[in-house]
Amino acid sequence: MKWILKFRWPILVLWIVLLAGLLFTAPSMADLVREKGEIKLPDGYPSQLAGELQKKHNPDSDGESYIAVYTAKHKLTEANKKTIEKSLSSIKANKAELHVTNVLDSFDQKELQDKFVSKDGKTIVASLTVDAKETPVKEVRKDLDKKMKVRGVDSYLTGNAVIQEDVVQGSEDGLQKTEGITVVFILVVLFLVFRSVIAPFIPLVTVGISYLTAQSVVAFLVKYLDFPVSTYTQIFMVCIMFGIGTDYCILLMSRFKEEIGDGLSVREAVIRTYRTAGKTVLYSAIAVLVAFVSLYFVQFELYRSAVAVGVGIVILMLGIYTLVPFFMGTLGRVLFWPLNKNIAHKENKFWGGAGKLAFMRPFISLLIVAIVVIPPIVLHQGTESFNSLDEISDSYPSKKRL
Structure with missing residues (x-):
């Protein structure tokens, strides 16, 4: 820790250079999730075996099945049907450009009307076989959506590939909300804990830099070493890294505050903090890492x-052992402004009483925990679902309810 404090400015510059380099050169995680993030079952499961048999006996069945949906709130008029037919004809005329290999509709095959036209006459569907090859689903979908637009009728695309695209998009939207909620919640908690204007931002900066660095490293691992990735990888990293990272920072900064309050110099306080509380943080992180x-x-x-969270924890610990000491050693008492003049540690009666109860009456403590924990476990009736549609809201076009 003495060397880290001595070279804290070069270490900070190294972090900034490293982060900037990774952010500019790392592959896009969103693109990698679309390319490699599809959740597959291990070999040997019935559905996997069935898929292998299908490819063996029908090797020419390349392509994904897309469903083109045309619908209106009223019964489709003859004029509506003609515009829909014209839209499908345009798709047929531009098959190669749209990556479409086959179009099946009720206009060319009248016998399909019972299956492709709803009983109330408000909806018409068509089946498209799409062989996108290396073209992203997002681009194929965009081109098809343009061809499907007709006046007076709503149009949607659905199908397994489109649903998976919306699942990825949904995870990205969820990630943004998670990041925002996490930052706000952590700031509120830290303001309440430290009652300082400066201290709450130290954990956020430290964990934020660690997270961005870890995400870039994981992106390289996914692209070049086939590291496992899914639509949930980034959400896992955000939740775990910000969760434990904030806890570790609170522990270290609280101990640092105590050491300064006991009269130690800033340098001595940092060293003693990491000699004591730093070990607790390290051992805890190792357990989570394993x-x-x-x-x-x-x-x-x-x-x-x-x-990928394991990669995040390693980088997080590097941040906690280098960036947090930088802020402690540089800011000192100012870290706890405006209450930095009197920061002597005061015993908390509530936690002191809770600790004594747990130590003197362990069975009563366990009973209290059981009363709080057991009812939710017993009453929980969550059901399992293997339906990808359950992962996205009804606002996405592929899951539009008619």
């Missing part, structure tokens, strides 16, 4: 993708 790294050896891809 837990997430072990997920690499499970079979289900969704769980394996959480191993």
Whole structure:
């Protein structure tokens, strides 16, 4: 820790250069999730075997099935039907450009009207076989949406590939909301804990830099080493890294505040903080690291993708052992402004009483915990679902309810 304090400015510059370099050169995680993030079952499961048999006996069945949906709130008029037919004819005329290999509709095949036209006459569907090859689904969908637009009728595309695209988009939208909520919640908690204008931003800056660095490193691992990834990887990283990172920073900064309050110099306070509380943080992080790294050896891809959190924890600990001491050593008492003049540690009666109760009456403490924890566990009736549509809201076009 003495060397870290001595070279804290070069270390900060190194972090900034490293982060900038990674952000400018790292592959896009969103694109990698679309390319490699599809959740697949391990070999040997019935659905996997069925898929292999299908490819074996029908090797020419390349392409994905898309469903083109045309609908209106009223019964489709003859004029509406003609515009829909014209739209589908345009798709047929530009098959190669749109990556469409086959179009099946009720206009060319009248016998399909019972299946492709709703009983109330408000909806018409058509089946498109799309062989996108290396073209992203997002681009194929965009081009098809343009051809499907007709006046007076709403049009949507659905199908497995489109649904998976919306699942990825939904995860990105959810990630943005998660990041925003996490930052606001952490700031509120830290303001309440430290009652300082400066201290709450130290954990956010430290964990934020660590997260951005870790995300870039994981992106390189995914692209070049086929590291496991899914639509949930970034959400896992945000939740775990900001959760434990904030806890660790609170512990270290609280201990630093105590040491300064006891009359130690800033330098001595930082060293003693990491000699005591720093060990607790390190041992805790190792336990979490082992837990997430072990997920690499499970079979289900969704769980394996959480191993990226292990990479995040390693980088987070580098940040906590270099960036947090930088702020402590540079700001000192100013870290706790405006209450930095009297920062002597005061005993908290509530936590002191809770600690004595747990130590003197362990069975009563366990009973209190059981009263709080057991009812939710017993009453929980969550059901499992393997339906990708459950992962996205009804606002996405592929899941539009008619």
